[in-house]
Amino acid sequence: MSTLNLLLILMMYCINLSICLSTVIHSLQYFYTASSGLSTFPEFVAVGMVDGVQFEYYDSNIQRTVFNQDWMHQVTCDDPDYLERKNASFLVAQQSSKAFIGNAKKLFNQTGGIHVYQEMFGCEWDDEDDTTDGYEQHGYDGEDFIALDLKTLTWVAPVPQAVPTKQRWDQDRAQNEHKKNYYTKECVDLLKKHLAYGKSILQRTERPRVSLLQRSPSSPVVCHATGFYPNRVVVFWERDGYELHEQVDPGEVLPNHDGTFQVSDWGRYECVVQLKGIEDISTTLDPAHIRTNWGKTGVRGDGGGEMETSLFSSFEVLLVLLLLLLLLLLESLRTRRGTVSRSNSPEGLTPDLHLLILPVPFLESDWLSSYT
Structure with missing residues (x-):
């Protein structure tokens, strides 16, 4: 042998x-991170991603939106007010995130220390059967805090400290209906636009x-x-x-x-x-x-x-x-x-x-x- x-x-x-x-399911996602007690890190950071590719960035230090993909500049050519709207939107999110941390510290009976708030939201679109979905989740100090159930338009509180927030947000039906419209329509339309602008990269x-x-x-x-x-x-x-x-x-x-x-x-x-x-x-x-x-x-x-x-x-x-x-x-x-x-x-x-x-x-x- x-x-x-x-x-x-x-x-x-x-x-x-x-x-x-x-099955090809496209996604548009935003990630917000706010912190307190960290002097070497921006108090607020926002990142936008389409199909897992980062396309824009904002933080509280620079106070403006930065594009991470060249094809995003075509967006501003067709929509000159895009950057102004994004800057304003991120500034509002920065302020509300800071307020969220202050409220969470009270709910958890905290005074000082380092604390982190995270928000993840976005939408998905199946380009084969045209179905859509959306989500919004909030976390505090590395743990799930509250999340939106888009089917029932109610909020899910996995921790006892989030129950007061759930009760308050459940009562705001108009805001929840607005979120449903955004995640199933407006967000999806924006996703399709980004896919078209970044086709050479995102759909290769x-x-x-x-x-x-x-x-x-x-x-x-x-x-x-x-x-x-x-x-x-x-x-x-x-x-x-x-x-x-x-x-x-x-x-x-x-x-x-x-x-x-x-x-x-x-x-x-x-x-x-x-x-x-x-x-x-x-x-x-x-x-x-x-x-x-x-x-x-x-x-x-x-x-x-x-x-x-x-x-x-x-x-x-x-x-x-x-x-x-x-x-x-x-x-x-x-x-x-x-x-x-x-x-x-x-x-x-x-x-x-x-x-x-x-x-x-x-x-x-x-x-x-x-x-x-």
Whole structure:
């Protein structure tokens, strides 16, 4: 039996990872953070995000709105009063947030110290069935304080200290109706406008780059997909064409430094990456496709290259020792040596399914070198 075949039979695994684009739900979100007792941090900070991309910023020190995306300047060209309205809106939010902290300190019977108020609100729009949704949540000192139930137009108080606020806000039906109109109509219209202005960035599709990585001869092969956009993906496992559910954790999508995303998992067989708008990328278990500490190949989806012909040569001695150990421990192996399959398929082995959480930003070479 050749050393290469033994290595393939005993040690090699590959993942069958499929990534498919889920329903596209766009979002417009605002995050407010107000604090007291922190001299080195602005008393109030506001951040606006569309589809997870920050597009505007305001804080109490600069007292003005700053655009984080070039396409936002087109907004002011078409709507010259936009910045003035945003500045006024953020100033009102700054004042009300400060008042909220003062009221919360009374409710919690607090006097001094550092305290933080947070508000998160926004809307979502499904561009396939045109459904919408909205939300508004308030937090105090890192805990949920009160949230709007948009269906019943009532407020939910998870802590006793928030009950007086809930009772007062529940009675203001006119304000709650106004919020419903904003989150289901006005906010959605604004979201659609931002999507149109930032179409080249927010609605682009970037093809995944897929690599098979192995940090040592005895470790599983990792299938790593990176550089894709958008980030709405679902990760699931397949073996022999069937999806696995038991003892399988979904992969986590992580951001890259360039605004794209990455995902990876452990497993075996074939790695399939699906992204709406492009053909499937399929990478089969093949030594010539694996990037390792002792030999490298190209990345499927970005040109690729050939693996070094001496992929396993540096491990000949280790494998010989392993063979001797197996022969000593498994006497029956001697009688079966002539019948052991020389196939490259790791058939008959049952792999453990693990989740690999990778650092950000991530490069294949960094991952490999960190384990040398």
